[in-house]
Amino acid sequence: MQNLKIIIALMSFCLMERSGLQAQGGELNPGGIDVEKSFNAHLKDTEKVKVDPKLPELKGTIKKQYYSVIGKPISVNYLPPKIRPRAFKKDGVQDIYKGYMRLGGGIPNALLGDLSYNLISKDKLNLGFDLSHYSINNSRKTENQRMSDTKALIDGTYYMKEVYAINGQLGYQNKQVYYYGYNDLNSEFDSTYNYSFEPENVKQRFGTFFGKATIFNGERTAMDFNYSAGVDFYIMQDFYAAREKGFKIELAATKWFNETNPLEVKLTTDFTNYKNSEKQTLNNFS
Numbered sequence: 001m002q003n004l005k006i007i008i009a010l011m012s013f014c015l016m017e018r019s020g021l022q023a024q025g026g027e028l029n030p031g032g033i034d035v036e037k038s039f040n041a042h043l044k045d046t047e048k049v050k051v052d053p054k055l056p057e058l059k060g061t062i063k064k065q066y067y068s069v070i071g072k073p074i075s076v077n078y079l080p081p082k083i084r085p086r087a088f089k090k091d092g093v094q095d096i097y098k099g100y101m102r103l104g105g106g107i108p109n110a111l112l113g114d115l116s117y118n119l120i121s122k123d124k125l126n127l128g129f130d131l132s133h134y135s136i137n138n139s140r141k142t143e144n145q146r147m148s149d150t151k152a153l154i155d156g157t158y159y160m161k162e163v164y165a166i167n168g169q170l171g172y173q174n175k176q177v178y179y180y181g182y183n184d185l186n187s188e189f190d191s192t193y194n195y196s197f198e199p200e201n202v203k204q205r206f207g208t209f210f211g212k213a214t215i216f217n218g219e220r221t222a223m224d225f226n227y228s229a230g231v232d233f234y235i236m237q238d239f240y241a242a243r244e245k246g247f248k249i250e251l252a253a254t255k256w257f258n259e260t261n262p263l264e265v266k267l268t269t270d271f272t273n274y275k276n277s278e279k280q281t282l283n284n285f286s
Contacts, residue, residue: 099117101116109136128156129152129153133148145178145180147176149176151171151172153169154170160218169213173208176203207238209236211232211233214229214230225254225256228253231249243274244272268286270283272284
């Protein structure tokens with residue numbers, strides 16, 4: 001019964017609110033909004049006010065403070081100092097050139113020339129050549145006083161994956177000399193013994209072809225032990241019929257102690273033969 005009364009009261013309140021809303025609906029204008037007065041806002045003129053800040057006055061006062069520190073011994077174990085050598089400035093790294101050339105001259109009619117060039121320079125292969133020439137000619141003052149020496153050489157070294165390395169050389173040398181000693185006889189005797197010869201008659205030429213092959217340790221070994229084994233040969237022939245051949249085998253080993261004292265053992269076998277009108281053989285072992 002009590003619940004029924006509450007429901008009837010709520011329904012009566014809702015009906016009264018609806019009647020009030022309908023009564024007010026006739027006074028509003030749902031079609032638009034009327035502007036009664038426009039509003040124009042603007043700022044008034046202003047003036048810049050300059051403000052100079054002022055720092056507070058400094059009050060210089062000197063205060064003395066005294067501290068009293070009580071000394072207390074501390075036991076610290078210091079290691080002995082390390083004495084190091086004075087450092088020196090290192091030299092700058094110099095430029096590396098692949099070639100070298102030297103040319104010079106002198107009196108009487110002297111010529112000197114050297115040429116060296118590195119064709120290949122890699123981690124495992126180095127290959128280059130050398131050329132040299134030296135000659136003089138004083139024939140204007142002393143008849144047939146002249147000589148020349150020309151040499152060409154190819155040198156190469158190949159480094160293997162292990163500690164082994166192989167070096168090889170091939171070259172040729174040409175020496176030309178003129179026997180002008182007869183001029184001393186002309187100065188000692190009368191003019192009736194005036195010797196004179198054409199250059200080709202007192203000329204002697206020595207042509208030498210040579211080569212070398214060596215195997216050695218290309219890197220430092222753990223025991224500071226260096227070793228090498230190689231062969232060396234040459235074939236020399238003069239302007240006439242003389243001919244000489246040489247063949248040499250060499251074994252070498254070096255042991256270093258404290259990186260300053262070496263002990264070296266070398267074995268050499270030399271086979272040489274000379275042929276002119278007769279053939280001669282000379283074998284040396286050292």
